[in-house]
Amino acid sequence: MPARLTRRQFLPAVLSPVVASTAIAQPTAKLPNILWITCEDIGPQLGCYGDKYARTPVLDGLAAKGIRYNHAWSNAPVCAPARTTIISGMYPPSTGGEHMRSQIKLAEGQLMYPCHLRDAGYYCSNNSKEDYNAEHTGKVWDESSPKAHWRNRNPGQPFFAIFNNTGTHESQVRKAPHKLVNDPGEVRIPSYMPDTPEVRHDWTQYYDNIQAMDTHSGTILKQLEADGLADDTIVCFYGDHGAGMPRSKRWPYNSGLHVALIVYVPPKYKHLAPEGYAPGKALDRMVAFVDLGPTLISIAGVKPPSYMQGKAFMGTHTAPARKYNFGFRGRMDERIDLVRSCSDGRFVYLRQFMPHKVYGQFIGYMFEMPTTRVWKKMYDAGQLKPPQTYFWETKPSEELYDLQSDRDEVVNLAVKPEHRAKLLELRKAVHDWMLEIRDVGLLPECDFLARAKAMGDAPYNVGHSSSLPLERILDTADKASMREAKDTPELVKRLTDADAAVRFWAVLGLQMRGSEVAKANAAALRQMLKDPMPAPRLAAAETIARFGSDADAKLGIEVCLSDADAVKSGSATTILALNALTAFGVKAKPFFDRIKALVVKDPKSPQRLQEYPARLYETLMRDLA
Numbered sequence: 001m002p003a004r005l006t007r008r009q010f011l012p013a014v015l016s017p018v019v020a021s022t023a024i025a026q027p028t029a030k031l032p033n034i035l036w037i038t039c040e041d042i043g044p045q046l047g048c049y050g051d052k053y054a055r056t057p058v059l060d061g062l063a064a065k066g067i068r069y070n071h072a073w074s075n076a077p078v079c080a081p082a083r084t085t086i087i088s089g090m091y092p093p094s095t096g097g098e099h100m101r102s103q104i105k106l107a108e109g110q111l112m113y114p115c116h117l118r119d120a121g122y123y124c125s126n127n128s129k130e131d132y133n134a135e136h137t138g139k140v141w142d143e144s145s146p147k148a149h150w151r152n153r154n155p156g157q158p159f160f161a162i163f164n165n166t167g168t169h170e171s172q173v174r175k176a177p178h179k180l181v182n183d184p185g186e187v188r189i190p191s192y193m194p195d196t197p198e199v200r201h202d203w204t205q206y207y208d209n210i211q212a213m214d215t216h217s218g219t220i221l222k223q224l225e226a227d228g229l230a231d232d233t234i235v236c237f238y239g240d241h242g243a244g245m246p247r248s249k250r251w252p253y254n255s256g257l258h259v260a261l262i263v264y265v266p267p268k269y270k271h272l273a274p275e276g277y278a279p280g281k282a283l284d285r286m287v288a289f290v291d292l293g294p295t296l297i298s299i300a301g302v303k304p305p306s307y308m309q310g311k312a313f314m315g316t317h318t319a320p321a322r323k324y325n326f327g328f329r330g331r332m333d334e335r336i337d338l339v340r341s342c343s344d345g346r347f348v349y350l351r352q353f354m355p356h357k358v359y360g361q362f363i364g365y366m367f368e369m370p371t372t373r374v375w376k377k378m379y380d381a382g383q384l385k386p387p388q389t390y391f392w393e394t395k396p397s398e399e400l401y402d403l404q405s406d407r408d409e410v411v412n413l414a415v416k417p418e419h420r421a422k423l424l425e426l427r428k429a430v431h432d433w434m435l436e437i438r439d440v441g442l443l444p445e446c447d448f449l450a451r452a453k454a455m456g457d458a459p460y461n462v463g464h465s466s467s468l469p470l471e472r473i474l475d476t477a478d479k480a481s482m483r484e485a486k487d488t489p490e491l492v493k494r495l496t497d498a499d500a501a502v503r504f505w506a507v508l509g510l511q512m513r514g515s516e517v518a519k520a521n522a523a524a525l526r527q528m529l530k531d532p533m534p535a536p537r538l539a540a541a542e543t544i545a546r547f548g549s550d551a552d553a554k555l556g557i558e559v560c561l562s563d564a565d566a567v568k569s570g571s572a573t574t575i576l577a578l579n580a581l582t583a584f585g586v587k588a589k590p591f592f593d594r595i596k597a598l599v600v601k602d603p604k605s606p607q608r609l610q611e612y613p614a615r616l617y618e619t620l621m622r623d624l625a
Contacts, residue, residue: 030158030232031120031121031122031158031300031301032158032232032233032234032266032269032272032299033150033158033159033160033161033229033232033233033234034122034159034160034161034233034234034236034296034299035150035161035163035220035224035233035234035235035236036160036161036162036163036236036237036238037163037165037217037220037221037235037236037237038162038163038164038165038237038238038239038240039164039165039166039167039168039210039213039217039239039240040079040129040164040165040166040168040169040170040239040240040244041079041168041169041170041173041239041240041241041242041243041244041249042168042206042210042213042239042242042243042244042259042260043239043242043243043248043255043258043259043260044258044259044260045206045207045210045243045260046059046060046063046210046214046260047059047060048060048063048064048068048260048262049068049260053182053186053187053188053207054207054210054211055182055207055211055214056210056211056214057214058214058215058217058218058221059214059217059237059260059262062217062221062235062237062262062264063262063280064279064280065264065279065280066235066262066263066264066265066279067262067263067264067274067276067277067278067279067280067281067282067283068260068261068262068263068281068282068283069261069262069263069282069283069285069287070282070283070284070345071258071284071285071286071287071325071343071345072238072258072259072260072261072287072288073257073258073259073286073287073288073289073325073326073327073343074239074240074241074242074257074258074259074288074289074327075091075092075257075288075289075290075325075326075327075328076092076098076241076252076257076289076327076328076329077241077242077248077249077250077251077252077253077256077257077327077329078100078241078249078250078332079131079240079241080100080101080102080131080132080133081097081098081099081100081133081328081330082240082241082289083129083130083131083132083240084097084132084133084134085288085289085290086113086289086290086292086293087112087113087114087130087132087134087140087293088106088110088112088113088134088293088308089113089290089291089292089293089294089304089305089308089309089310090106090110090290090307090308090309090310090460091290091309091326091328091437092133092328092330092441093328093330093340093434093437093439093440093441094309094437094438094439094440094460094463095107095110095134095440095458095459095460096440096441096448096449096452096458096459096460096462096463097132097133097134097459098133098328098329098330098331098441099133099330099331099445100133100330100331100332100333101131101133101333101608101609101611101612102133102331102445102606102608102609103133103134103135103606103607103608103609104133104134104135104449104452104458104459105134105135105452105458105459106134106135106137106458106460107307107457107458107460107461108458109307110137110307110458110460111137111138111305112132112134112136112137112140112293113292113293113294113296113297114126114140114141114160115137115138115139115140116296116297116300116302116304116305117160117296117297117300118139118142119302120297120300120301120302121157121158121300122157122158122159122160122300123142123150123152123153123154123157123158123159123160124140124141124142124159124160124161125141125142125143125144125148125149125150125152125153125159125160125161125162126141126143126144126145126148126161126162126164127144127145127146127147127148127149127161127162127163127164128144128145128146128148128164129164129166130144133608148161148162149161150227150229151227160296163220164240165213165216165217167209167212167213167216168206168209168210168213168239168244169244170244170245170249170365170369171368172205172209173202173205173206173209173244173245173369174202174205174368174369174370175205178205178208180201180204180205180208181208181211182204182207182208182211183204184197184200184201184203184204185200187200187203187204187207188203189203190247190255190408191387191388191408191410192247192387192388192390192391192408192410193247193371193375193388194374194375194378194383194384194388196374196378198370198371198373198374199370199371199374199375201370202245202369202370202371203245203371206243206244206245217237221235230266231266231267231268232266232268233266234263234264234265234266234269234272234299235263235264236261236262236263236264237260237261237262238259238260238261238262239259239260240259241256241257241259242254242255242256242257242258242259243255243256245369245371246360246366246369246371246372246375246391247359247360247391249366250329250332250363250366251329251339251359252327252328252329252339252340252341252350253341253348253350253401253409254343254348254401254403254409255408255409256327257325257327257341257343261287263314265277265314272299272314272315272316273314274313274314274318275318277314284345285313285321286321286322286323286324286325286343286344286345287313287325288310288325288326289310290308290309290310291310291311291312291313292310293308293310294308294310294311294312294317294319295310295312295313295314295315296315297312297315297317298312298314298315298316298317298318299314299315299316300315301315301316302317303317304317309437323344323429324342324343324344324426324429324433325342325343325345326340326341326342326430326433327339327340327341327342327343328340328341328441329341330441330445331445331575331612332361332363333363333364333365333366333612333615334363334364334575334578334579334612334613334615334616334619335357335361335362335363335579336354336357336445336575336576336579337354337357337361338353338354338441338442338477339351339352339353339354340353340430340433340434340439341430342426342429342430342433343403344426346402346403346404347400347401347402347403347422347426348399348400348401348403348409349398349399349400349423349426349427349429349430350398350399350400351397351398351427351430351481352395352396352397352398352399352481353442353477353480353481354395354481354508354512355394355395355396355397355481355483355512356394356511356512357394357395358391358392358393358394358395359390359391359392359393359395360372360376360391360392362582362619364615364618364619375388375391375392376392379391379392387408387410390410396412396414397481397482397483398414398423398427399412399414400412400413400414400419400422400423400426401413402419431474431478434474435470435471435474437463438460438463438464438468438470439463439470439474440459440460440462440463442470442473442474442477442501442505443462443473443501444501444504444535444572444576445572445575445576446534446535446569446570446572446573446575446576447500447501447504447533447534447535448462448463449570449572450533451468468499469499469502472497472499472502473499473501473502473505476491476494476497476501476502476505476506476509477505479491479505479509480505480506480508480509480512481508481509481512483509483512483513485513487509488509488510488513488517491506491509491510492506492510492521492524493506494506495507495521495524495525495527495528500531500532500533500535500536501535503528503531503533503536504533504535504536504539506536507525507528507536507539507540507543508539510525510543511539511542511543511546511547514547515547518543518544518546518547518548519547519548522544522548522549522552525540525543525544525548526540526544526552526555528540529541529544529555529556529559534563534569534573534576534577535576537559537563538559538560538563538573538576538577538580539580540556540559541555541556541557541559541560541580542556542560542580542583542584543556544556545557545560545580545584545587546583546584546587553584553587556580556584557581557584557587557588557591560577560578560580560581561577561581561591561594561595561598563576563577564577564578564581564595564598564600565598565599566598566599566600566601566602566605566613567599567602569602570602570604570605571602571605571606571609571610571612571613572605572609574600574602574613575609575612575613575616578600578613578616578617578620579616581595581620582616582619582620582623588620588624589624592624592625595620595621595624596621598617600613600614600616600617601613601614
């Protein structure tokens with residue numbers, strides 16, 4: 001890998017607008033129109049995917065004359081990083097865009113896919129949500145607004161048009177009042193959730209919204225027919241990630257990543273159709289959101305640029321299928337986490353790099369859902385039994401599920417000897433993928449942002465810099481999160497490593513091992529409070545404040561209070577500091593007045609990032625009060 005990817009290195013794969021336009025000036029055939037109908041926060045809960053409760057005649061009809069994919073993943077289980085995956089054709093852990101509502105720059109020469117389509121002659125319209133974690137790369141859309149439509153293009157110009165339905169979003173599941181259309185007595189409740197009236201109501205309203213979305217999709221298809229364009233337009237439907245219910249949305253299980261993906265190709269463009277295309281057929285090829293951008297470019301007759309990590313699954317430049325789909329979870333709203341997942345179509349593997357944190361960390365937005373509140377209330381009251389208890393507890397380091405026998409992913413096979421070979425296979429697949437894409441998500445958010453600023457470059461090039469010891473960072477994260485006693489001495493040695501991310505994971509490794517290990521290394525952790533970088537410093541502060549003496553707790557909290565000043569530290573560091581403070585419980589109570597006086601908004605930080613310190617502050621003040 002080059003230490004730094006410059007525009008010159010990209011030029012063979014990424015044509016300038018002038019060159020690109022020249023390259024396709026004499027197409028061998030008329031370019032097809034492309035229509036994307038999308039919606040938010042739904043999994044494959046459609047009739048054509050075998051869901052007998054769903055009422056989706058329009059999309060079922062589209063699948064009957066087109067094809068559907070059985071193994072389509074969104075890569076991210078929440079909207080902003082999922083959309084960032086699509087628009088870039090790259091895995092956000094490699095670009096730094098994995099964290100919810102973050103804002104990064106792509107590397108020079110890495111263009112969002114509509115730029116390539118526009119160079120190929122397409123009119124590109126987006127109606128209308130963007131929500132990307134990456135800054136625009138020049139002019140991306142011809143129009144992106146609630147009024148965007150293919151009808152606004154020049155006469156005869158081929159179009160690429162997106163229509164996004166927001167009516168299925170998580171926020172609409174809890175919208176009240178709502179008169180249920182479907183019968184709540186018939187809806188299926190996943191085994192990991194309690195079966196209560198609130199849960200049944202939310203799941204039924206979720207299906208009601210899908211039914212309304214299906215009707216709306218029919219309206220768009222009728223417009224296409226009315227304009228006489230149905231025979232000239234490739235149509236695609238998908239949802240932007242899995243179901244918008246807790247433990248699906250925000251979690252890189254199959255339930256949070258599996259989406260419906262339906263593609264219809266008119267007969268005149270059958271040469272661009274996926275391999276095996278036939279009306280009503282279901283295809284088993286592994287496809288994911290990272291593939292959508294390259295596929296669109298391939299449909300336009302242009303070879304996808306080499307920096308895109310996805311694989312085109314149709315068009316003139318179809319690529320060989322991959323063996324696995326990959327998923328990820330980083331910071332979810334205000335809460336910090338790190339998970340990577342993988343599936344071969346039957347088995348799903350999750351690698352938990354922060355297993356000491358509970359699955360259901362308090363996220364204010366998630367707790368607006370009645371299902372979330374009643375579920376947590378019943379857990380606190382001791383009214384639940386496994387697997388309904390799991391979501392509110394800490395995690396194993398590894399999870400392995402067989403989707404054929406366990407659709408809800410609740411029977412962890414990672415400890416079963418008969419599944420050892422599959423565990424090792426998927427563990428290696430995730431490890432190799434993280435190194436292949438140069439996963440900067442291993443660096444705390446404030447860390448890779450600081451390195452990018454110091455380099456005057458994008459986080460992607462931080463990850464691809466020869467000075468970044470990514471293999472050593474991943475090895476330290478592995479040793480930390482697997483929590484094996486034999487690795488503890490090495491983690492202690494790495495507290496003084498030259499790289500801040502290595503030091504961060506070494507500290508977390510001691511924290512994950514609990515009170516006894518933390519107390520045994522209290523002197524070394526006190527030294528870490530002077531670390532020049534905020535992430536290892538704050539990790540040490542949280543560790544000694546949680547597990548040390550009262551004097552240690554005071555030292556740790558003082559560090560957190562200093563780093564929680566957003567104007568001084570920036571939003572990403574403030575989020576880390578406030579997360580540490582929320583973990584201290586009653587130990588933070590003597591500092592109430594100083595916490596109350598904190599300034600948690602940094603006007604210089606990206607606007608998308610500024611809301612989360614405020615949410616953490618509100619939670620902290622409420623809990624302390």
